[in-house]
Amino acid sequence: MIRWLLLVLMLAGCSAAPTAETGPVVLNLSVDNSSPQRTSVSRGQQVEITVTSTKDAEVHVHGFDVLATASAGKPASLKFVADRTGTFEVEAHPDTLLAQLVVR
Amino acid sequence: MILAHGVGERHDLPLPLDLVLQGAAIALLASFLGLGLLWTRPRFTPSPDEEGRDWWPVRLLVLVGLLFVPSWPHLVFVLLWVGVAFASMLLGPVWRVLNPLRFAARFSLGHAYPPRLGHWPAALSLLAFTWVELVSPHALPWFLVAYAVVNVAGGVVFGPTWFARADGFEVYSTLLGRLSPLHGNPFRRLMSTPVRPGLVAVIAVCLGSTAFDSIGSTPTWARWGLPDALGLVVAIAVVAGSYLLCTRLLGGPLAHSLIPIIAGYVVAHYYSLLVIEGQRVFDQSVRADETLAAPVIVATVQVVAVLTGHLVAVVSAHDRTLALLPKQRHLTGQVPLLLLMVGYTAGGLALLFAG
Numbered sequence: 310m311i312r313w314l315l316l317v318l319m320l321a322g323c324s325a326a327p328t329a330e331t332g333p334v335v336l337n338l339s340v341d342n343s344s345p346q347r348t349s350v351s352r353g354q355q356v357e358i359t360v361t362s363t364k365d366a367e368v369h370v371h372g373f374d375v376l377a378t379a380s381a382g383k384p385a386s387l388k389f390v391a392d393r394t395g396t397f398e399v400e401a402h403p404d405t406l407l408a409q410l411v412v413r
Numbered sequence: 414m415i416l417a418h419g420v421g422e423r424h425d426l427p428l429p430l431d432l433v434l435q436g437a438a439i440a441l442l443a444s445f446l447g448l449g450l451l452w453t454r455p456r457f458t459p460s461p462d463e464e465g466r467d468w469w470p471v472r473l474l475v476l477v478g479l480l481f482v483p484s485w486p487h488l489v490f491v492l493l494w495v496g497v498a499f500a501s502m503l504l505g506p507v508w509r510v511l512n513p514l515r516f517a518a519r520f521s522l523g524h525a526y527p528p529r530l531g532h533w534p535a536a537l538s539l540l541a542f543t544w545v546e547l548v549s550p551h552a553l554p555w556f557l558v559a560y561a562v563v564n565v566a567g568g569v570v571f572g573p574t575w576f577a578r579a580d581g582f583e584v585y586s587t588l589l590g591r592l593s594p595l596h597g598n599p600f601r602r603l604m605s606t607p608v609r610p611g612l613v614a615v616i617a618v619c620l621g622s623t624a625f626d627s628i629g630s631t632p633t634w635a636r637w638g639l640p641d642a643l644g645l646v647v648a649i650a651v652v653a654g655s656y657l658l659c660t661r662l663l664g665g666p667l668a669h670s671l672i673p674i675i676a677g678y679v680v681a682h683y684y685s686l687l688v689i690e691g692q693r694v695f696d697q698s699v700r701a702d703e704t705l706a707a708p709v710i711v712a713t714v715q716v717v718a719v720l721t722g723h724l725v726a727v728v729s730a731h732d733r734t735l736a737l738l739p740k741q742r743h744l745t746g747q748v749p750l751l752l753l754m755v756g757y758t759a760g761g762l763a764l765l766f767a768g
Contacts, residue, residue: 345632347427371422394708395685396424398630406635413426413708 333357334391338399338407340366340379345406350391352412358399360385360407368407372397420490424630425685426708428715428765436716437759440723444751447727453743455736457729459605460597468510476513484697486553490546491690495683497582501589502676505596508586514561515576517568526574531610536618538563538581540649543622547629548641584615588672589679592725603729606669613653613668619675620757621649623682627764655756659749663737667750670730674754677722678761681715715765723758727751 333355336348340362350356360368362379369376370387372395379385379401391397391412399408482488500507509515538560545556567575576583591602606612625648628634629641656671657664685706692701730750738746 343635345635347632393423393703394426395706396426397422398424406632409424409632411426 336408340401340405343405343407345408347409347411350410350412352391352394354391356389356391358387367402369402370397370399420486420690421686423689425711428712428762430766432712432716433762433766436720436762439720440758441755443724444727444755447731448747448751451731455732457600457604457732460601462605465509471510472513472515475511483695487690487694489553491686492694495687497586498589498679499687501586502592505593506587506590508583512576512583514564514568517565518573518576520569521572522570523572524570526571526578529610532578532584532615533611534579535581535584536611536614539585539615539618542581543618544645547622547626547645585619589676591672592676600729603669603672604733608665613656613664616668616671617649617653620671621652623678624648624764626682631767655753659753666737667730667733670726670733673722673725674757677719680718681765684714685711719758719761723754726754
């Protein structure tokens with residue numbers, strides 16, 4: 310019985326289709342005074358991140374290979390579809406954490 | 414884990430809060446039920462450690478393989494640190510068989526290893542490794558060179574005993590290997606863990622560093638802006654301090670009972686890393702298949718691993734305290750360590766949830 314239940318649970322986990330939400334997740338972040346928080350995203354949802362910085366900074370979303378550069382007066386803009394589940398860091402290099410995306 | 418050249422790009426989803434609370438409640442209930450219902454006379458006799466055979470061709474293969482390593486961070490952080498831990502739990506002390514540096518023991522000068530040193534060098538090398546893993550991953554090449562030099566020197570001076578007691582990876586692999594079902598009853602194998610100076614330090618480094626790995630990757634920790642090095646050292650000190658406070662003089666003889674808790678947390682913490690990054694060890698351009706890291710599977714693995722580790726720990730601590738304590742203190746004497754284990758388990762589950 311338990312074996313069957315586990316099997317059903319696993320199948321349910323594997324076949325969960327990406328759920329498309331209506332609107333994109335929009336984040337406005339700053340490198341200079343970063344106060345990282347967690348943001349929930351549904352798998353398959355569009356994410357749009359704008360990052361301002363007074364100095365040149367390379368901004369990177371881990372796990373999605375999205376990269377952009379922010380400089381004074383010219384914010385970085387990153388757009389992508391969150392197509393895998395997990396917790397991912399939005400980071401200004403070398404190691405300023407800006408936000409975490411929790412994709413379910 | 415801090416980004417180390419593409420390892421650890423993805424963290425697990427936070428565990429749902431209700432699972433964390435239910436898990437902690439089960440751990441608490443089962444522990445005190447166990448206290449009342451388990452046997453009242455020690456049941457497990459230690460089973461002696463077998464002298465492992467010298468599989469030098471395997472070591473030679475590993476040594477030759479090292480010449481073709483495509484990505485050292487993947488090799489060290491995924492295959493060695495996580496892969497060897499999982500393999501040890503399943504198969505036994507595999508690092509003793511694989512470690513290519515053990516060749517150095519063939520040219521040994523045969524000095525006796527000082528018993529006072531015990532596992533302290535192993536605790537130090539594990540601390541250095543977790544420092545590299547969690548605080549400054551870019552120091553990995555320096556660590557590997559230093560590790561090789563120290564262990565070759567130790568092996569030449571003291572022979573095989575050096576590796577069995579002072580090599581951090583081998584001590585870690587051998588401790589976890591006691592849980593392997595292939596080498597007899599894991600409870601008896603745990604019981605036969607030799608009590609040596611530095612054993613508690615090794616355990617505290619393993620448990621504390623894994624705990625800090627979770628703490629250090631939360632946004633809350635980033636907002637505090639404290640140095641990672643401080644967090645790592647405090648986490649290890651808290652584990653060591655709380656354990657010694659709860660066990661007093663019995664710290665050494667009971668230390669083996671924390672091994673299952675370490676194992677449970679290591680499985681919970683690294684399962685998804687192993688199934689995802691394990692596919693990319695030899696080729697980092699591959700996009701890994703994530704079926705086995707689906708949220709429901711990961712959450713199930715995490716809760717089951719942590720709770721199983723807790724139960725095995727409670728049973729082995731129970732059996733050992735019966736042998737160590739006078740009869741009138743059998744019940745009360747177990748309570749501090751039992752509460753501490755519930756604390757570690759609830760804390761471990763909370764860390765898998767924390768943000």
